[in-house]
Amino acid sequence: MVATRTFLFTAIVQLVLAVPSPATLTDRPSSFDSTTCELIQPIWYRSHPSLSTIRQRVTDSVKSLWPSSRSQTPENTRHATTFRADQLVLRFNITTDVDAQAISEAANTLFLDVWDQSEDRVDIRLANDDVSLLLGLLPSHLRNSHTALYTGDELARAIHRSYPSSTSIPFELSYRQRATTHSDRITRRPNSDVFFDEYRSLSVIVPWMRLLQSLFSSHVSILSIGSSYEGRDIPALRVGVHPTNNANPNGKRKTILITGGLHAREWVSTSTVNYVAYSLITSYGRRKSITRLLEEFDFVFVPTLNPDGYEYTWTTDRLFRKNRQPTSLRFCRGLDLDRTYPYMWDGNVTGSADNPCSEGYAGSEPLEAVETRAMIDWARNETLSNNVVFVGLLDLHSYSQQILFPYSYSCDVTPSNFEDLAEMASGLAKAIRTRDHENYRTLSACGTDVTLSTRRAGNAAGGSLLDWFYHEMHIHHAFQVKLRDKGSYGFLLPSSEIVPTGIEMTKAVEHFGRLLGQKYGAAGFDTDWEEDDVPVVRSQDRMFAKQNPLQ
Numbered sequence: 247m248v249a250t251r252t253f254l255f256t257a258i259v260q261l262v263l264a265v266p267s268p269a270t271l272t273d274r275p276s277s278f279d280s281t282t283c284e285l286i287q288p289i290w291y292r293s294h295p296s297l298s299t300i301r302q303r304v305t306d307s308v309k310s311l312w313p314s315s316r317s318q319t320p321e322n323t324r325h326a327t328t329f330r331a332d333q334l335v336l337r338f339n340i341t342t343d344v345d346a347q348a349i350s351e352a353a354n355t356l357f358l359d360v361w362d363q364s365e366d367r368v369d370i371r372l373a374n375d376d377v378s379l380l381l382g383l384l385p386s387h388l389r390n391s392h393t394a395l396y397t398g399d400e401l402a403r404a405i406h407r408s409y410p411s412s413t414s415i416p417f418e419l420s421y422r423q424r425a426t427t428h429s430d431r432i433t434r435r436p437n438s439d440v441f442f443d444e445y446r447s448l449s450v451i452v453p454w455m456r457l458l459q460s461l462f463s464s465h466v467s468i469l470s471i472g473s474s475y476e477g478r479d480i481p482a483l484r485v486g487v488h489p490t491n492n493a494n495p496n497g498k499r500k501t502i503l504i505t506g507g508l509h510a511r512e513w514v515s516t517s518t519v520n521y522v523a524y525s526l527i528t529s530y531g532r533r534k535s536i537t538r539l540l541e542e543f544d545f546v547f548v549p550t551l552n553p554d555g556y557e558y559t560w561t562t563d564r565l566f567r568k569n570r571q572p573t574s575l576r577f578c579r580g581l582d583l584d585r586t587y588p589y590m591w592d593g594n595v596t597g598s599a600d601n602p603c604s605e606g607y608a609g610s611e612p613l614e615a616v617e618t619r620a621m622i623d624w625a626r627n628e629t630l631s632n633n634v635v636f637v638g639l640l641d642l643h644s645y646s647q648q649i650l651f652p653y654s655y656s657c658d659v660t661p662s663n664f665e666d667l668a669e670m671a672s673g674l675a676k677a678i679r680t681r682d683h684e685n686y687r688t689l690s691a692c693g694t695d696v697t698l699s700t701r702r703a704g705n706a707a708g709g710s711l712l713d714w715f716y717h718e719m720h721i722h723h724a725f726q727v728k729l730r731d732k733g734s735y736g737f738l739l740p741s742s743e744i745v746p747t748g749i750e751m752t753k754a755v756e757h758f759g760r761l762l763g764q765k766y767g768a769a770g771f772d773t774d775w776e777e778d779d780v781p782v783v784r785s786q787d788r789m790f791a792k793q794n795p796l797q
C-alpha cells in the first residue's frame with residue numbers, strides 16, 4: 247500500500263515538475279554574457295498544452311490545500327537574473343589563532359562576508375575593490391597566504407548554475423573539471439526522485455509537502471510554525487504514528503525536531519531536511535526499523551526557518567544570509583536568525599553583531615526577529631498545550647561537514663552532559679562515514695575540537711537556536727550539523743550533491759533515532775534493528791523517470 251502511494255506520489259511530482267509553469271517559461275535565465283555578466287532571458291521553450299493542463303490541475307489541487315497563497319504566487323518563482331562579477335571569494339590559509347584573530351578583525355572592520363572559518367583557513371567574499379583594503383589590514387605574512395576560491399566570473403557562473411536549469415551546457419566543462427578534484431561523488435548518484443535533482447523554490451516545496459500529506463495521511467501532516475516578517479508561513483511536516491498505548495494513554499509525544507534554511511543561502515540544508523523527511527515517510531511500513539521509529543517518535547521537519555530570506559535568494563540575491571526584516575539602516579536589511587534567540591544573546595557586546603550591515607547582525611535586542619519569535623512561541627505552545635516533549639534536535643546548515651553541540655555562546659562553559667553529547671556526535675559522524683566515507687568533524691559549537699583540544703578564534707556566538715533549545719527547552723541531545731562540502735563549492739554546492747548529502751544525513755538521522763530510542767523508548771526498542779542499506783528512494787521512481795519523455 248505504501249509502495250503504491252509512493253509510486254503515485256512520485257508520478258505526480260514528476261508530472262508537476264516536468265512541465266514548466268508559465269512563470270518559469272519566461273523567467274529562467276538561459277544564457278550568460280560573461281562580458282556584461284548579465285543573464286539574457288529569451289523564451290527558450292514552450293509547454294505542451296495538454297500536459298500543461300494536467301499539470302495545472304494537479305498544482306491547483308495541491309495549492310488549494312494550503313491556506314496561505316502569498317509565498318506561492320507565480321511571480322515569486324522568478325529567479326535572480328543578474329549577477330555581479332565584481333566579487334570574489336578568497337581563502338586565507340592560517341596556522342595560528344593569532345592569524346585567525348587578525349583576519350576576523352579585519353573582516354569585521356570592513357564588514358566583509360566571512361563564509362567559513364576553521365583552524366587552518368578562512369573563506370571571505372568581498373568586492374574586488376576591497377581586496378587591497380583587506381590586505382592592508384593584515385600582518386605581512388598573511389598578505390600572500392590566500393588563493394581564490396571563486397574569481398568574480400566563476401562566482402557569477404556558479405550562482406547561475408545553482409538554479410534549476412537544463413541548458414547550462416557551456417558551463418558543464420568547468421563544472422566537471424572542478425568535480426574531478428572534488429571526489430567521484432558526482433558519478434555515484436543512486437536512484438532518486440526527480441524532485442531532488444535540483445534545488446527547489448518555496449513555490450514548489452510547499453505544494454510538494456501538501457502532496458505528501460495527501461498521499462501519506464496515515465503518518466504525515468503539514469503545519470505552520472508561524473509567520474515570517476513578510477507574512478509567509480513557516481511550513482513544517484509532522485511525521486509519526488500514534489499506536490494505542492493502553493499502559494500510558496496520556497503519555498507525552500516524544501518529538502525530534504529537524505530544521506534547515508535558517509540561513510537563506512544554505513540551500514542544501516533545506517533540500518536535506520526534505521530528503522530525510524521523504525525517506526522516513528516512504529520507508530514507513532516497508533522497513534521495520536523506520537516503522538518502529540515512527541511509532542515511538544514524532545519527527546517535525548522544518549525545511550525553511552527563514553522563508554523570506556530563502557525566497558529572496560531565489561528572486562534577487564543568491565548569497566543572502568539573513569531574514570528580510572528592516573533595520574535602523576535602510577540599505578542593510580536582515581537579522582542573523584542564529585543570533586537572535588534570547589538565551590545568552592550578545593548582540594551589543596560582540597563586534598560586528600551590533601552593526602545592521604554585518605552578516606552576523608543580531609538585532610537591537612533579543613527576540614527582535616519575527617521568525618525567531620514564531621519558532622519560540624510554537625515550541626513553547628507544543629510543550630504546554632500539545633502534549634509534546636522534545637527529545638532531539640538537528641539544526642542543519644552548510645558548509646564544512648561538522649557536527650556541533652552546545653554551547654555556542656562560550657567555550658568556558660561545559661554542558662552537563664558533555665560526554666554524552668560528544669559521544670553521540672561521534673556516533674552520527676560514524677554513521678555518515680560508514681555510509682559513504684565522508685568525514686564530518688565533531689566539535690563544540692563555540693569552536694573547540696573535542697579530539698584535538700584546539701580552539702578556533704572568534705567562533706563563539708550567543709543567541710543561537712542550538713543553545714536556546716538545549717537550555718530553555720531542555721533538549722539534551724541537540725546538534726547543529728554543517729553539511730557538505732568542505733569548501734570546494736561552499737554555499738554554491740552543485741545540485742548533483744543533493745541526493746548524496748540527503749542519503750548520508752538520512753543515515754545519521756536513523757542512527758540518531760536509534761540512540762534516542764535506547765534512551766527514551768520502550769524496552770527492547772531496537773531489537774532486530776536493521777541497518778538497511780538499500781537506497782532510500784526506490785528504483786521504480788527512476789524507472790518512471792525513464793519512461794517520461796519530458797525528462
Ligand SMILES: [Zn+2]
Pocket residue numbers: 508509512643644
Ligand atoms: Zn548557517
